[in-house]
Amino acid sequence: YYYFEPSRYVSGAGFSLYAGAYMSPAVGTTVYTKGSTTGYKTGSVIDINYKTGYGPENCVLTDVPGASGDSGGPVACGGTSTNRLLAGIITGITPNNRIIYVKASYIMPELGLKVW
16 A cells, blocks of 8 residues: 655656646747656657657657656646646657657646646
8 A cells, every 4th residue: 555645846856836727838848857767857849739659649749858657757847947837748759769748738627637
């Protein structure tokens, strides 16, 4: 049995996510990712309507290097160095190991979620 304490703080990245807010960044926007395998990385949005080869459509493609095991990690943008907005959740990587994520604007309302 594991005890889970929810937190907005992104360990290893040095920032927290704003409560109740998320953002859909434009092409060229800096994003901050945290994957279990690659850890904390930064990069830019390349495509905001990317179709994966494994199902999800209308995802976001970044130039952030990723690896197997990063899926499920947060992607953030904007804000300040200590507080950022959730942009989405890592869904996978491209054949050349670039992170793809599903937009928070799709996930949050569909599942009735919010950053508390």
